[in-house]
Amino acid sequence: MFETLPDPKLDGIIALMQAFADDPRMGKIDLGVGVYRDTSGRTPVMAAVKAAEARIVEEQESKSYLSLAGDAAFLETMRDLLLGDAVPSARVAAVGTPGGTSAVRQLCELIRLARPEATVWVSEQTWPNHVPLIRAARLDMRPYRYLDRDAGALDRAGMMADLEQVAAGDVVLLHGCCHNPTGVDLSLQDWAEIAALLERRGAVPFVDMAYQGFGEGLDADAGGLRHLAARVPEMLLSGSCSKNFGLYRERVGIAMAIVPEGERGRLAGTLAGLNRQVFAFPPDHGGRVVSTILGDPGLRVMWRQELDAMRERVAENRRGLADALREATGSDRFGFIAGQQGMFSLLPLEPAQIETLRAEHGIYMLGDGRVNMAGLNEASVPVLAQAMAGVLR
Ligand code: LMR
Numbered sequence: 001m002f003e004t005l006p007d008p009k010l011d012g013i014i015a016l017m018q019a020f021a022d023d024p025r026m027g028k029i030d031l032g033v034g035v036y037r038d039t040s041g042r043t044p045v046m047a048a049v050k051a052a053e054a055r056i057v058e059e060q061e062s063k064s065y066l067s068l069a070g071d072a073a074f075l076e077t078m079r080d081l082l083l084g085d086a087v088p089s090a091r092v093a094a095v096g097t098p099g100g101t102s103a104v105r106q107l108c109e110l111i112r113l114a115r116p117e118a119t120v121w122v123s124e125q126t127w128p129n130h131v132p133l134i135r136a137a138r139l140d141m142r143p144y145r146y147l148d149r150d151a152g153a154l155d156r157a158g159m160m161a162d163l164e165q166v167a168a169g170d171v172v173l174l175h176g177c178c179h180n181p182t183g184v185d186l187s188l189q190d191w192a193e194i195a196a197l198l199e200r201r202g203a204v205p206f207v208d209m210a211y212q213g214f215g216e217g218l219d220a221d222a223g224g225l226r227h228l229a230a231r232v233p234e235m236l237l238s239g240s241c242s243k244n245f246g247l248y249r250e251r252v253g254i255a256m257a258i259v260p261e262g263e264r265g266r267l268a269g270t271l272a273g274l275n276r277q278v279f280a281f282p283p284d285h286g287g288r289v290v291s292t293i294l295g296d297p298g299l300r301v302m303w304r305q306e307l308d309a310m311r312e313r314v315a316e317n318r319r320g321l322a323d324a325l326r327e328a329t330g331s332d333r334f335g336f337i338a339g340q341q342g343m344f345s346l347l348p349l350e351p352a353q354i355e356t357l358r359a360e361h362g363i364y365m366l367g368d369g370r371v372n373m374a375g376l377n378e379a380s381v382p383v384l385a386q387a388m389a390g391v392l393r
Contacts, residue, residue: 012128012366020364028362029380031371034180034343036243036310039377046246048303052292056285065281068272070096074287077294078254082209082239084219086226091258093267095275096282098251100210100240101129106255106274107206107236108137111171113270120206121163121172123147125346125368127180130173130208144172147182149348152336154184160193168202171236174228176209177221178342181370185215185341191224195231206236213244213307214314215341229258241290243343244307250286310374314343317376324385329392343374353391361387 010018016032035043069075075094083092097103111118120134123146134141145158166172174194177185186194198205207225215221229235234257241252257267275282293299322338325331337345347369349357357363363384365371376384 025362031365031375034372036374046306048293048299049289052289056288068275070282071287073291077291084226086230087258090261092256093264094256095271096287097253097255098283100238100253103238103253103255105133108134109274112137115169119170125182163197166201166203170203171206172203173206176207176225177215178211181344181346183340183342183345186224188223191227195228199232204234208238210240211243211342214311234259247286252286314374317373320381324381328385328389343372344370346370356391357387
């Protein structure tokens with residue numbers, strides 16, 4: 001039967017990970033997959049995570065099943081981390097998921113169950129995996145303009161004009177912070193205007209939050225989505241602990257539906273049922289690490305300090321690269337890199353230039369010019385700047 005299967009197409013991010021691993025050259029530079037790296041290129045286990053894991057190993061008495069929604073303490077502490085006191089807990093239905101990816105997928109399945117005819121609007125540049133996740137749930141999708149490429153900034157007028165086309169019952173996918181791949185974030189004013197527009201059009205926001213803490217800080221990064229949640233009657237929210245807790249391979253995510261109080265039970269049951277169909281019970285270990293850290297004042301401070309340091313290192317790389325490019329190219333056109341947020345920026349390079357960077361300099365970035373700023377360090381910033389100046393000449 002399998003001869004009917006088409007050849008699989010590897011996701012661009014995963015294909016690049018593989019190509020980088022296969023490259024035998026010393027000094028190759030990985031700016032591909034969105035993983036935090038320290039100055040020596042390692043992705044260490046955070047000290048707060050190590051401490052929480054030690055405590056769990058010591059104290060855990062059973063590994064028997066929990067509920068389909070996962071551990072209650074994880075759901076509660078994550079609700080607070082993401083939503084603060086923007087909405088009463090009686091409005092939030094939440095389930096744990098294996099990573100943020102499956103939170104997005106489960107919420108797409110929820111949309112499909114509730115309103116199969118809904119169109120999901122995505123920013124024109126978005127995380128490459130958003131597209132197949134939405135398609136896998138057999139939902140229609142349309143892009144809205146987002147990036148003004150020349151300015152390396154938000155195409156505010158284009159975005160708002162496109163969102164005016166959204167129909168009642170449609171869903172608009174927004175990045176909570178640290179927009180992937182552009183690094184261009186919405187201001188609080190933008191969030192307020194989008195909230196008003198969606199409310200007026202009767203559309204439902206779906207916020208994907210994968211990098212909380214990597215923009216301006218934990219609370220500042222959630223300011224926009226909290227405003228939205230407090231304002232609109234219904235909202236979907238996916239969260240990931242891969243980056244801000246460094247729990248990439250543990251797969252820790254959360255899917256939430258924020259709804260009027262009377263509907264919470266139905267939504268919680270439906271989300272739990274969706275979990276049952278795919279993986280039944282979400283994995284527990286990573287979620288327990290998160291709730292242990294968030295529930296303990298000492299570990300929480302330790303974790304915040306580590307997260308602050310990661311954010312500052314990425315911001316420093318941004319400033320360093322903007323300066324080095326100014327020097328290497330004699331132009332200010334890359335100044336936008338310093339002002340953007342999170343791990344990613346889109347470098348304005350042609351596919352042939354990106355290929356030359358890979359072939360001749362061992363510099364790996366995605367085919368659209370997305371670079372992971374956390375992959376740089378003091379030594380590789382000038383290498384990238386010089387190589388870019390070379391291909392741009
Ligand atoms: C990325 O965008 O590189 C990360 O979110 C990793 C992934 O799963 O694609």
